[in-house]
Amino acid sequence: MILFFGILGCQQKNQNQPSKKINWISADYAKLFKIGIIESDTLLKIFFVNGKEIATYHLGDNPNSFPDAIHINRKNKLAVSSSIFARFLTELDLGDSIVAIDNLNFLHSSIKSQLQNPIEIQPSGELQLETLINCKPDVFFVYTLNAEGIPAFTRLQKKNIPVIYIQNHQENHPLARAEWIKVFGLITDRLERANKIFKQVDSTYSSLLAKQNTQKSRTMINAPYSGNWMVPNRNNYFSKLMVDANLQCSWQEDKIKQEQLSYTISLESAVNYLLMSDIWINVGSYENIESLIKSESRIQHILQANTDLKIFQNNKQQEVSGANSYWDLGSTHPEILLKDLININLGKTDSLHFYIQIR
Numbered sequence: 615m616i617l618f619f620g621i622l623g624c625q626q627k628n629q630n631q632p633s634k635k636i637n638w639i640s641a642d643y644a645k646l647f648k649i650g651i652i653e654s655d656t657l658l659k660i661f662f663v664n665g666k667e668i669a670t671y672h673l674g675d676n677p678n679s680f681p682d683a684i685h686i687n688r689k690n691k692l693a694v695s696s697s698i699f700a701r702f703l704t705e706l707d708l709g710d711s712i713v714a715i716d717n718l719n720f721l722h723s724s725i726k727s728q729l730q731n732p733i734e735i736q737p738s739g740e741l742q743l744e745t746l747i748n749c750k751p752d753v754f755f756v757y758t759l760n761a762e763g764i765p766a767f768t769r770l771q772k773k774n775i776p777v778i779y780i781q782n783h784q785e786n787h788p789l790a791r792a793e794w795i796k797v798f799g800l801i802t803d804r805l806e807r808a809n810k811i812f813k814q815v816d817s818t819y820s821s822l823l824a825k826q827n828t829q830k831s832r833t834m835i836n837a838p839y840s841g842n843w844m845v846p847n848r849n850n851y852f853s854k855l856m857v858d859a860n861l862q863c864s865w866q867e868d869k870i871k872q873e874q875l876s877y878t879i880s881l882e883s884a885v886n887y888l889l890m891s892d893i894w895i896n897v898g899s900y901e902n903i904e905s906l907i908k909s910e911s912r913i914q915h916i917l918q919a920n921t922d923l924k925i926f927q928n929n930k931q932q933e934v935s936g937a938n939s940y941w942d943l944g945s946t947h948p949e950i951l952l953k954d955l956i957n958i959n960l961g962k963t964d965s966l967h968f969y970i971q972i973r
Contacts, residue, residue, distance in 0.1 A: 642816065643790035646781045647797055657683065658800060660779045662760070668779045673800070684776050686753060689802050693751035695736065697721050699780055701942035702798045704728045706807055714749040716741075722931065722939040741766070747773055753801060755780050786849045786875065788858075788948035789816055795946065818949040822956060823858055831959045833861040834884070834891040837898035838910050843884045850875045855948065859955035864891045881912070888916045893958060894925045895969070901929060902972055917973070925973040926958055930966065940968045 636650040636657065650657040655674030661667055672683035693714035694700050700715055709728030715721070716736035721729075735746045746754065753776045758764055767777040778801060782794035792815050799808025833856060836844055845865045846853045856863055864887040865879060879887075888894060900906045903925070907913045917923065932938040944951040954966050963971050 641790075641793055641796070642812075643787050644782075644785055644793040644796075645790065646785060647794070649796075649800060655679065656800070658797065660781060660797075662781070663784045666761070668758070668761075668764070668781070669777075671776070671778065671801075684771070686776055686778075686801060688752040691750065691752045692802070693735065693746060693749060693754040693775075695741070695754070695756045696780075696942075697725065697937070698782070698942045698945050699755045699798075700725050700729075701939075701946050702795050703802070705795060705811055705946060706799060706802060706804045708798075708802055708804070711802075713751055714746055714754075719935045720937055722937045722942065723933060724939060725942065743769060746770070747775070751775055753778050755798075757781060757783055782945070786851050786854070788851050788855050788952070789819060791851060791945050792816075792948055815947060815949055819952055822949060822952055826858075826860055826956065827960075828860075829960060830860045830862050831892040832864045832890060833893040833895060834864050834887050835894070835896050837896075837900060837906065838881060838884070839898055841881075842878050843881060844876050845879055846876050847874050855952055855955060858952055860959050861893065861895075861955060864888075881910070885912055885916060888923065889920050891920070891923060894923055895955075895958065896928050897925060897972075901927060923973070924958075924971060926963075926966075926969045926971050928968050930968055930970045944968060 634652050636652045638648055638650045641648065646661045646663065648659050650659070655672060655676050657680065658671040658673070659667055660669050670680075670683045671686055672680045673686050677683075677685040690711060691713045692703060692708065692711045694703065694712060695716045697716075697720045700709070700712060700721060703709060703712060704725055709725070710730045712729055712732045714735045715729075715732045716734070718726070718732075718734055718737075733745060733749050735742050735749070747770070754767075754770060755778045756767065757780050770777055778797075780794060780797065782791040785791045785794075793812055795808045795812055796805060799805040835846065848866055853863055853866070865883070897906060900909065903917070907917075928940045929938060931940055931943075950967050954968050957963065957966060958969060
């Protein structure tokens with residue numbers, strides 16, 4: 615296989631073939647996967663955020679040389695457990711290869727239009743293993759939060775259905791999340807196309823950063839849910855997007871352990887942050903000011919006290935089913951999301967892709 619990404623990294627010996635060396639290739643941003651090449655064979659390693667390996671996969675002519683790896687042979691019939699994974703595959707023009715998906719209601723019409731009636735395997739939230747097995751996919755793209763989620767997929771491995779762990783949700787840089795298109799490209803023999811797509815994403819994102827001005831707006835994020843107000847930590851990918859857009863994170867003044875990607879703040883703290891903010895974005899599931907006020911009476915006081923507070927909701931692409939391309943397209947193309955955030959900071963709200971100004 616050719617046209618891999620990055621620069622050749624350190625060489626390590628394969629324990630099963632001590633006379634041969636593996637060229638490990640570094641990703642540009644992603645930390646949770648790496649690819650190794652050894653003659654006519656390719657290895658893919660997937661990791662948790664703590665560095666522990668989840669799985670090793672093998673593609674190539676010599677599977678017997680890598681007995682501990684999961685071997686990938688056929689890849690014509692694909693199953694996915696997330697609309698984000700479906701988006702990655704449609705970016706590679708592989709929508710018609712998806713035979714099974716978690717829930718069709720989560721799919722934006724821009725993805726659905728490229729599919730050929732895949733079977734739902736998780737319509738009620740719980741994976742229907744028998745339905746998935748009956749689809750006979752060649753590979754199943756899944757995600758897991760920790761090692762405790764892995765045993766649920768052992769039955770699929772016994773049925774010769776390789777489970778590919780896609781951990782882009784645990785990357786803490788927006789471009790690192792998007793770079794996982796290379797994993798999809800590798801598995802489906804479309805790595806050259808994946809490289810080109812990501813190169814363009816990276817280039818556009820970087821050019822937006824280069825054109826930034828010095829204007830900064832103090833910004834608050836999210837809304838209360840069941841009495842809790844969650845906010846992203848400094849090492850969260852969305853915090854990185856906000857910083858790149860010159861949006862100052864009003865809430866990031868407390869000293870929180872960096873390994874926490876998000877944490878809860880008190881409602882009293884949130885109110886204080888809102889009172890000092892210029893912008894409020896991603897206001898939960900609320901579509902208008904009235905529903906916000908109804909959810910929490912103190913919102914009315916905030917709006918009266920801070921009359922200049924501008925509020926933006928990320929539901930411009932949301933459809934009647936609830937599907938919202940903000941989640942999948944925003945993950946595969948963070949440059950689109952970054953451009954929105956930059957324009958919000960600059961007050962250029964006429965051509966936002968994901969956001970609507972509700973105040």
